[in-house]
Amino acid sequence: MTVLLVIVVACGNGNEGGNGDEGGNGEGLEGSVVIDGSGTVYPLMSRLAEDYMTNEQENVSVEVSRSGTSAGFKKFLVEGGGTDFNNASRKMKEEEVTTAEELGINVKELKVALDGITIVINKENDWAAELTQQEVVDIFLASAGKKKWSDVREGFPDEPIKTYGPNENHGTYEFFWETILGEQDLVEEINLQQDYATLVSLVTKDKNAIAFFGYGYYESNKDELTAVNVDFGNGPVAPSLETIKEDGAYAPFTRPVYTYLNEGMAKEKPQVLDFAIYAMKNTAAASKETGFAPLPEEELQASIDYLEGLKQ
Incomplete structure (x- = not known):
């Protein structure tokens, strides 16, 4: 099911000229901005959209949907014009690039933050709070044949492993399958x-459950779930905003996310360009608030400079 959230600001405290310190400097804009795609990136983009409409352009409606990365690209790459942005928790595929070229759509990739694939278990699971990278892989890998927890490590209970994850519509699934497996x-x-809230619910109800998804969804549900500390060879590492970096201790499970x-x-x-500039100027702060690690300042500034150049 595609979940659609249209954020509507009812208050009138917008910055009338759109000239906030971190804004896109649009002049009294109006109209709509349509965004779809990744469920992982959804909390970050929703925060940016809400802040933009509240503080920057009260007459612009920014609609944010979360049909998944792949499903979102199908709505983005449409002859005559689809959505304005597609959020993605993976890079654009070669066939999607080809489709864009065939349709004459010029696409700009904007990296917005860093995310860590987080392995979560039920709160009552008191044996698997620390796993090696290979044990994580073996649990989800068909050829490894790990049917019970006792197959993973001696001393683990003789109980069936219940595995969960996002479906093929999500870039998180594709990253996990391609990079981790x-x-x-x-x-x-x-x-x-399809729905991350469903995954959270399923894990909370099953003592033998283990699932994977983005760090932000764990962060917003950490009272109900336990994050597995993963040993990549130098001792167990907890996913956190400090460890989820391209050169950090959690790097093997770290990935960039995009719009x-x-x-x-x-x-x-x-209004579309104005929102793009606003988003890149404010994504570092919004990232920390929604469970993502921010990108280096110079990388974000390069994207801002490129977008500013589109005004000319």
């Missing part, structure tokens, strides 16, 4: 879901 088959018994901009829409609709 090396494009090898997941266990047949895995329960894959993709239709440049044609940005040139046609000034």
Whole structure:
């Protein structure tokens, strides 16, 4: 099910000219900005959208949906114009790039933050709070044949492992399969879901459950779940904003997340470009508030400079 949130600001405390210190410097804009894609990136983009409408442009409606990275690209890459942005928890695929070229859509990739694939278990699970990287892989890998917890490590209970994760619509699934599992088959018994809230609920109800998703969803549900500390070879590492960095201790499970901009829409609709600039100026602060590690300042500034150049 595609969950659509249209954020509407009812208060009138917007900055009338849109000239806030961290804004896109638009002049009294109006109209809509349409965003779809990654469920992982959704909390971050929703925060930016709400702040933009409240503090920057009260007459612009920013609509944020979360159909998943792959499903979102199908709505983004549409002849004649689809969505303005597509959030993605993976890079654009070669076939998607080809489709964009065939449709004459100029796409700008904007890296917005860093996320850590987080392995979560039920609060009552008192045996698997620390796992090696290989044990995590083996639990989800079909060829490893780990059916019970006792198959993973001696001393673990003789109980069936219940695996969960986001479905194929999500870039998180694709990153996990491609990068962490090396494009090898997941266990047949895995329960894959479209909605992250459903995954959280399933794990909280099953003592033998283990699941993977982005750090932000763990952070917002940490009272109900336990995050597995993963040993990548130098001792167990807890996922956190400090460890989820491209050169950090959690780096093997760290990935960048993106939003993709239709440049044609940005040139046609000034509010789209204005929001893009605002988002890149404010994503570092919003990232920390929504469970993402911020990108280096110089990397964000390069994107801002590029977007400012589209005004000319």
